[in-house]
Amino acid sequence: MDITSLGNSINLVWMLITGFLVMFMQAGFALVEVGMTRIKNANHTMLMNMMIYAIGILGFFLLGFGLMFGGVGALSTLGVDGAVLSREFTITLFGKSFGLFGLSGFALSGITSMGVIGFFLFQLVFMDTTATIPTGALAERWKWKAFVIYGFFVSAILYPIYGNWVWGGGWLSQLGASFGFGHGLVDFAGSSVVHMVGGVCAMAGAAVIGARIGKFKKDGTPVAIPGHNIPMAILGTFILAFGWFGFNPGSTLSGTDPRIAIIAVNTLLASATGAFAAMLYTWWQQGRPDPGMCANGMLAGLVAITAPCAFVTPLAALVIGVIAGFLVCVSVWFVEWVLKLDDPVGAISVHGANGLWGIISLGIFADGTYGDGLNGVKGMVTGLLYGDVSQFFAQLIGGLACFLFVFGLSFIFFKVQDMIMGIRVSPEDEVLGLDRAEMTSIAYPRDIM
Amino acid sequence: MDITSLGNSINLVWMLITGFLVMFMQAGFALVEVGMTRIKNANHTMLMNMMIYAIGILGFFLLGFGLMFGGVGALSTLGVDGAVLSREFTITLFGKSFGLFGLSGFALSGITSMGVIGFFLFQLVFMDTTATIPTGALAERWKWKAFVIYGFFVSAILYPIYGNWVWGGGWLSQLGASFGFGHGLVDFAGSSVVHMVGGVCAMAGAAVIGARIGKFKKDGTPVAIPGHNIPMAILGTFILAFGWFGFNPGSTLSGTDPRIAIIAVNTLLASATGAFAAMLYTWWQQGRPDPGMCANGMLAGLVAITAPCAFVTPLAALVIGVIAGFLVCVSVWFVEWVLKLDDPVGAISVHGANGLWGIISLGIFADGTYGDGLNGVKGMVTGLLYGDVSQFFAQLIGGLACFLFVFGLSFIFFKVQDMIMGIRVSPEDEVLGLDRAEMTSIAYPRDIM
Amino acid sequence: MDITSLGNSINLVWMLITGFLVMFMQAGFALVEVGMTRIKNANHTMLMNMMIYAIGILGFFLLGFGLMFGGVGALSTLGVDGAVLSREFTITLFGKSFGLFGLSGFALSGITSMGVIGFFLFQLVFMDTTATIPTGALAERWKWKAFVIYGFFVSAILYPIYGNWVWGGGWLSQLGASFGFGHGLVDFAGSSVVHMVGGVCAMAGAAVIGARIGKFKKDGTPVAIPGHNIPMAILGTFILAFGWFGFNPGSTLSGTDPRIAIIAVNTLLASATGAFAAMLYTWWQQGRPDPGMCANGMLAGLVAITAPCAFVTPLAALVIGVIAGFLVCVSVWFVEWVLKLDDPVGAISVHGANGLWGIISLGIFADGTYGDGLNGVKGMVTGLLYGDVSQFFAQLIGGLACFLFVFGLSFIFFKVQDMIMGIRVSPEDEVLGLDRAEMTSIAYPRDIM
Amino acid sequence: MKKIECFIRPEKLEEVKMALTRAGIVGLTVSEVFGAGRQKGFVEKYRVSEVTVNLLPKVKIELFLKDQDVNKVLRVIVTAARTGEVGDGKIFVSDAIERVVRIRTGEENEAAL
Amino acid sequence: MKKIECFIRPEKLEEVKMALTRAGIVGLTVSEVFGAGRQKGFVEKYRVSEVTVNLLPKVKIELFLKDQDVNKVLRVIVTAARTGEVGDGKIFVSDAIERVVRIRTGEENEAAL
Amino acid sequence: MKKIECFIRPEKLEEVKMALTRAGIVGLTVSEVFGAGRQKGFVEKYRVSEVTVNLLPKVKIELFLKDQDVNKVLRVIVTAARTGEVGDGKIFVSDAIERVVRIRTGEENEAAL
Ligand SMILES: Nc1ncnc2c1ncn2[C@@H]1O[C@H](COP(=O)(O)OP(=O)(O)O)[C@@H](O)[C@H]1O
Numbered sequence A, B, C: 001m002d003i004t005s006l007g008n009s010i011n012l013v014w015m016l017i018t019g020f021l022v023m024f025m026q027a028g029f030a031l032v033e034v035g036m037t038r039i040k041n042a043n044h045t046m047l048m049n050m051m052i053y054a055i056g057i058l059g060f061f062l063l064g065f066g067l068m069f070g071g072v073g074a075l076s077t078l079g080v081d082g083a084v085l086s087r088e089f090t091i092t093l094f095g096k097s098f099g100l101f102g103l104s105g106f107a108l109s110g111i112t113s114m115g116v117i118g119f120f121l122f123q124l125v126f127m128d129t130t131a132t133i134p135t136g137a138l139a140e141r142w143k144w145k146a147f148v149i150y151g152f153f154v155s156a157i158l159y160p161i162y163g164n165w166v167w168g169g170g171w172l173s174q175l176g177a178s179f180g181f182g183h184g185l186v187d188f189a190g191s192s193v194v195h196m197v198g199g200v201c202a203m204a205g206a207a208v209i210g211a212r213i214g215k216f217k218k219d220g221t222p223v224a225i226p227g228h229n230i231p232m233a234i235l236g237t238f239i240l241a242f243g244w245f246g247f248n249p250g251s252t253l254s255g256t257d258p259r260i261a262i263i264a265v266n267t268l269l270a271s272a273t274g275a276f277a278a279m280l281y282t283w284w285q286q287g288r289p290d291p292g293m294c295a296n297g298m299l300a301g302l303v304a305i306t307a308p309c310a311f312v313t314p315l316a317a318l319v320i321g322v323i324a325g326f327l328v329c330v331s332v333w334f335v336e337w338v339l340k341l342d343d344p345v346g347a348i349s350v351h352g353a354n355g356l357w358g359i360i361s362l363g364i365f366a367d368g369t370y371g372d373g374l375n376g377v378k379g380m381v382t383g384l385l386y387g388d389v390s391q392f393f394a395q396l397i398g399g400l401a402c403f404l405f406v407f408g409l410s411f412i413f414f415k416v417q418d419m420i421m422g423i424r425v426s427p428e429d430e431v432l433g434l435d436r437a438e439m440t441s442i443a444y445p446r447d448i449m
Numbered sequence D, E, F: 001m002k003k004i005e006c007f008i009r010p011e012k013l014e015e016v017k018m019a020l021t022r023a024g025i026v027g028l029t030v031s032e033v034f035g036a037g038r039q040k041g042f043v044e045k046y047r048v049s050e051v052t053v054n055l056l057p058k059v060k061i062e063l064f065l066k067d068q069d070v071n072k073v074l075r076v077i078v079t080a081a082r083t084g085e086v087g088d089g090k091i092f093v094s095d096a097i098e099r100v101v102r103i104r105t106g107e108e109n110e111a112a113l
């Protein structure tokens, strides 16, 4: 045992434990989504959240991991040199090479490095978060068979490709080295890679599948369809907030990097102000605090701080959280009243809108104390307020690319799938409830006596 | 990477992970409290538990942390020297200086040490436990606005000041060095600092706000008001017991101190005998085991072992737990039948009475094998049974100071607040349920079809 | 601080944290069992799950740990030399010595090594899993008093003895050294020691206590008795899957062994294919996916991979999980339709059948890359497919021994107990519900208004 | 024999129940119902939109009683259940009960009440 | 005065409710019940076995109304609640209501409806 | 046509239901109610104090049936629902049903039963 391998052990232990926490977030998502939907669909929504985990694991193991990280190169904190994951498919445009996806590591074949195998687990549970987000937005009307196919699509293709661009050495991460945009798109723990991808895919899905019966009146006014168990949704929010301490601090891939402390604190602070802002907003707008929106506010703060958590001061984290808390309320309103999309749990607003805000806020608040050498660019990551406009542009480009690519591909996917097999249950089944229609049993069977 | 910084990394990783576990206890508190109250107040109780987390973070960040730890000095396991948190406000009496509160570290301003920032997170989640305790005792009748203000009071002022006295270098911790009372008040992980403060504050609050309508008959006999979901309360208890493995072992602030093993084992043993004793007690008293009291018994064992966990033998832990399990049953009875206070979840008994028992039990059972140099006093921490009476007195003084200070200040706070704005909802709102009266939506909305 | 003790610290931290995760599984079991049983027994089932934890701790502390590990010898990763736990009771047959149980470490008396004390905690939470398994199979009809006595039996006697044979240096672990059967019985994290013991004990209990009223028609056809809260059962499954990342990777007793990475990944993969296979099976058999069986499928995958997780490739883990997922469905059918046993939660199939499959699958798929020197046998652990038939036989012998010993002893225990005091509630109490009959209060009290 | 059915506010149940007990009426059956009437439904806010709930939670009380008790019971219920706000509910009396059997004893009619 | 009791499919409640409102009927009370009739129970699958559920979830609507409204209401309900499949339910009319009291005002009979 | 309403112990429902089926009665409706009567409320223990629960869970069965079936049904219910302890419940028969409509077909009266 030498000191380097001890350090690597600490890093591996840290990455695994934080990865386990992220895995547990799956339970949080399940509770939030089931709590915010109706009794008659509770089993269906719950089982989607469980099976997306299983399906996602298969899709990511077989195809996704290789596409995303096949060309990522060395993982220095884990003692992995650059020889293992070293095949990136690139095209050349304007004399620069653009990495599009990786080409090694499929099914972990040929991989014996425990560092890579642990890294696979950590990345897998992140993918899983993305994959589960649309199950909230499409809940209460999604045909089971269509959902299963979607599970493979998101885990094997959609998530890995955008992920490659940002974390796998692909073109967005090279915007700095190639075109001088700061450090390229910087997204520490996945405001865009994980959350915005999930939120935008949810948006495309909601647009294609249409609103639940009764969600909009003939004149287009949205009608509230209250979820059946709000305390359950708040319990889920706690579990998510807990798991986020794996999500963000774990993304150092290193327990020996003391930066994990401030990452955790920033995560904490933004979650608090996100919830607080949403409480004030609904108190002011509705006359009373809305528990479900407070929960959304906390999650919004968490989503937003995910990208910048390692790069900003605690005070900036507070501000990012406050804005996230308000933003999610306004966005939920906008989605329902203006876009006329039906998103039972607020997935589009929590993950999509705030995912975008997360990467942009990094471009504003990064304080120039961390990130030296990131994405092959010398110097610290620095935002608008600290003088680096080019980083801000990198973030904007990354956000735009995310929206266009993910919305486009997802929309096409859902449309084509709908044409081929139909992605929505029949109106009769919807009225009856998906537990009766698509599951063997209902959620809360009750002897009358 | 040298060996010292590797050690510090292990300590930081340990402190953060255990801190995350403590944070998760918030979910446990929420479930216990919601499960033990009525359907019509479920959203209100749940949201209090969520928002106290958010509010507490703000209060502790802005003011509390500085008051509590502004003068704590070096944090050796985290590589923090004494220069950072070094301003304590002290007064001099009888020729000795009495530390009252700290004066640096507000809003973490000027702090760049990652050790301190991690320490802030760890301490914050402890405060949060205190802050959430009274939400159980005052549940089902507390006006939302009054609760929000309370949240700032407890996190920014009440908890930090007593905390400073014990953990921040304040006067109770100096009782040993200054007056020869053992090592001064020793409270390893917070039986008094966290739990007794919370329980006593809950008691003052319950006294000021009064009993729920229907809780006492005209002749003063208490009437049971069953909680609406006992399995939920027991799930919460499991989560708390899980989080306690962060609470106690994490309080070494060091993963390289092998003492963490026995701390964890003592925690486990006391939780078991606490639950077992409460089961026997209710079986004997009521003819059948009472699930809610068994859960309280487990928590009582955990609260009691929190102070002594690092200083006692496993057999002593068993005994401490047994007594805690009986004590909580007797205390719940005493609070209801003698003091005529209404505490829906048993917060006063679980946290107050057993917090006191926790620090006293340390004064009895500390076996003289740990704590050398603690609070600037040479030698090991030793209890009554092992020959040190003075340590026992330090514990008594600490308990008395806690009760007087916390009850006094809290009572004044609640009284004044009540006079200014009223802290209790109207009887109509109470009968209607706080979810309808103070939240936008009820907890379990139900389509009739 | 030298480098060895730092390494030991990492190992201790790892073992404790993973142990905490395993402890949390108790909450998962509670939710699965309560969710899959009826409202009128919800408090009873929940309290069994809570009190088995308390009772098990007492039984294992006082007697079980000593019996199981009193002769285990050195724990090298924790810096414990062989002097502490060094008394094994052995008999000699055919000129070979057979270890039967340990004889030191009772009540941790005389133990000062923190490594041993931490090891005690880790082993205790494993025992707890075994102890809680039969509470599911005997739920809804088990007399409380009989259950309490069972709790001491399983934790102090049944589990420790078989455990000694496999993990404590007893005869099954010596099958290799003594008789040349591979490395003796190899069970990495307890497919047999923990799960199969629990499942087989559950089977004996279910056979003695008989089926719930109404479970079988006069002609013997089983009747479904739906559980009252399926989402709760699925939440419990998530918690179990989360805790399993403590169970399996923690069983290295070492965070510095990089093998933890592949152990975690194999655990993940088998859980996914287990759930997926069960989904396909029920979809095909019932026309629609059955949420409860999908949850069972995930658990089955986890149980099965528990023994082989450190020894097989990811692809083998996938296959082991698939087979587990189908096996659990077939086994649940077999138990109900052929054996005519009533097991409300599927404990016999999930833990018994798949525990057996777990150790056998190791004998098939172990790939010869890990385990050098295990159980005193040189060379790597190698299965059938990689050329070692003798290891496969060791696994078969271990499975047979487990079944015969555990079923035999448990059956006698339940029978004798039944004759002395009766282990089943009266039919009236069963119809009324055990919450009314044996607890003070029901699970979901409800003001009519 | 008569049957009285009344629909009242849930929060008044306790009071009505106690008033009836004081008036000597012990046999009654209560159920949870949802009512519509002059009382307008309320608007439930949830997140950013609203839903109008038309069927309000009410409590139904059924009493079977001797003819001579009817007036007393009507008075008692009206007094105890009234708040003066729309939605207090209604009482219906029907006179078609021709037979009662007490299951435990097989007693019939007045004796069975 | 008459009383109408009807048992319908839960999923038809919304429609029936709206049809009655359009027909000018505002007072009614709804409750959740379980019914058996010609409609066969369904087989609930759960894990590896089945259970036959004989009592199906239904909705009961109670209406007290003036004699002249009866025909209209019957027509409205039949139209709105019908699917044509077994299990649509039944309507029962009884004529024994002799008295109504509005709790809020103490008004009686027709005025109280 | 008659209407029978009866209030029985919840745990007897299964038995009563089966006995009625055997007696050829298929149409009935069941609901969950809370009853008070001679049976004293029970004392619910919870933590360190108690509460007296006055309204006990009961089951209500409503049957509409032909006049000639009444005696048979009364007998069947009494036999199946009796335990002999206070709280077995009561059966009320009313004779005011003047009309029945089957929603599915529009059939009326006896044909509709
Ligand atoms: N004609 C009716 N038929 C059945 N139930 C009625 C009728 N009228 C009123 N109710 C019941 O009485 C409740 C109160 O009636 P409502 O008209 O709202 O108030 P009020 O009686 O004070 O005018 C309703 O919610 C409903 O349950």
Ligand SMILES: Nc1ncnc2c1ncn2[C@@H]1O[C@H](COP(=O)(O)OP(=O)(O)O)[C@@H](O)[C@H]1O
Pocket (backbone or CB within 6 Å): E007, E034, E035, E036, E037, E038, E039, E040, E056, E058, E085, E086, E087, E088, E089, E090, F026, F027, F028, F029, F030, F062, F063, F064, F065, F102, F103, F104, F113
């Ligand atoms: N004789 C009856 N007494 C009480 N309720 C009845 C009676 N007949 C039918 N019902 C109610 O009406 C519902 C539908 O009746 P059913 O016979 O299944 O269908 P249909 O009326 O279409 O022939 C039943 O579930 C039950 O609630």
Ligand SMILES: Nc1ncnc2c1ncn2[C@@H]1O[C@H](COP(=O)(O)OP(=O)(O)O)[C@@H](O)[C@H]1O
Pocket (backbone or CB within 6 Å): D026, D027, D028, D029, D030, D062, D063, D064, D065, D102, D103, D104, D113, F007, F034, F035, F036, F037, F038, F039, F040, F056, F058, F085, F086, F087, F088, F089, F090
């Ligand atoms: N006068 C009544 N009006 C309405 N319901 C009644 C009446 N008397 C009894 N009940 C119902 O019958 C149930 C049993 O009656 P109870 O008097 O307790 O027992 P028993 O009929 O055996 O004397 C009650 O809980 C109640 O639901």
